[in-house]
Amino acid sequence: MKERAYLVRRSITGHPVRSIAMVLLCAVMSGSLLAGMILVSCVQDGLSVMRRRLGADVMVVPYAALSKKNFDNEFLLGNTGAFYMPGENAGKISEIEGVGSVSAQFFLADIDSELSGSAVHLMGYDPESDFCVEPWIIDGSSGTDAAGADAGASDTDIGGAGSAASGSVVAGSEIKARPGDTVTLCGVPVIVTGKMAETGTDYDTSIYVDMATAGRIVSQSDDDSLSACAQMLEDGAVSVILIAVVDGYDPEPVLNSINIHIKKVRAVSSKEMVTGEVSSMRGASLIITVITAVIWCAAMASVFVISQLAVSQRRKEFALMRVMGASRRRLFSIVLSEGAILSAAGSAAGTAVMGAALPLVCHMTGAALDIPVSLPGTGAAVLGFFLALAVSVAGGLAGSLAAASRISHMDPAPALREI
């Protein structure tokens, strides 16, 4: 066994070009398979994220917001934009039959800050009525207990050497702050009370503050980007009203009723908004699957060809072994062992490299397709790793199997006479 293993090993090292080609092809097979599986999973999880992110069955926005480019996508990704409507719309809406929970949000500004590599979306919201932000908080809280000390306490705390007042300040996953940290928003110090989980949307670069804190920021900041919303805030305007219908109610009649009775607004069903994204995500999943399948099949076919070429070039060697007394079974196992070692090495390398690069690949795919993507959990990733590894090793073995079978049934006499 040891000597036969030695023969296999020498054959692998004695034909470096063939060996490296096989390893690379198997690496491509396993890497592409892992990437494809994880990316499809990410995209489909992203869809779930979008659905969960909304929380609301119906969203009401100012009519002018519909002019915003890629309105549906921007909304689903958590970017409402600087559009406002009267705050009393929330009260009118809550009286419509079928409306369960109502919560409003206010767009403050997109600000440049060292807290994030991209623009930070600053949003005001009502922690008391909120049901969209709260579910995503994984560390800390909305700070409603602290904010419950009311705006008066916040005002009192402001002043002096940049002391931060308490209030609800919930940071997205990509904001460089944790609960308890003091951050400066538009020159105004605030204490972070909660941290959200990664959503793969613009939520991740958002900071949600309660309306009292929003008012404090707007009044105390010198930032010109806030000047536009100062009056709006004072007037009690809101940017979006989120609605959860009563259990058992169809959102459609609620939505229609709002569109009929509330002026200058547009109510949209989250399901309707998601539908378009579902199609694009399904399309994206299909494209990723097809590309993965094409790459994998091409690599597999190449493994098959290289295996066949490799044994064809060594026909005389194998014929020599045969006349030296190697049985068909022994010859078969030598050739298959070579294929097994090369496919295992290549598959392991491919899955390892792709595994390390996956977070970047997922992020780039999401950015390129303009869809939210979220990495799978550890269990799913490990399962994907081993599945890609197993399938690719099996593929490499299958490619070698045909060659091993062919060479073991070869008639040695004619092969030995070849030049």
Next chain:
Amino acid sequence: MEVRAEQITKDYFRKHGDGNVFTAVDACDFLLPAGLLTVVRGKSGSGKSTLLNMLSGNLTPTAGHVFYDDADLYSMKDDELSRFRNNNIGYIPQGRSAVWSLTVLENVMLPLMLYGARDEKRAVELLERFNISDLKDEKISRLSGGELRRLSIARALIKDPEVVFADEPTGDLDDVNTGIVFEELRGIARSGAAVLVVTHEEDAAAYADRMLNMEGGVISAEDGTTASQ
């Protein structure tokens, strides 16, 4: 060990003349006695290599039997037959035959390594006998034709076989190396092995203890005896 063939025939199904069957070896009885160098001489396509391969267990006859003492070679299954060949038969193939990823020493030990064994001492002895021991760690590509042929002979003898077959062992060698190879083969026969050489060399007769001719698949002896005598 005596090798005896009874009415062995080899037909190939391919276009030949007016028919579809080409008879490479016509039905014949053949005896390969121990201790003698038997040479079968003939032109290319005469069937001599086909005969050698049937006798050495590498080509199943269309009809007939091959016996090694009392063992019917082609009644064995492949694993058993392969093991039998490995233990009892030394084979010197035509041309440049070697495993190119192995060294000279490892090539000589190949019949051992196929079954998990290794005997470097024996291999070095054989290399010294054939004056190529200084090349033992070299790659095969560095050997000349004559050196490679001597390596083939050394490899064939690694397990002290009782029967040795050589297919055109001097086909691509000069006169000097041809003489060396035939002397070695005669020496192997003198040590008690049954040796069969197939060749087209006219000079082979000078070394043969027993000379046979083959033409068109039919064997005949020069001295009027038959191949089975």
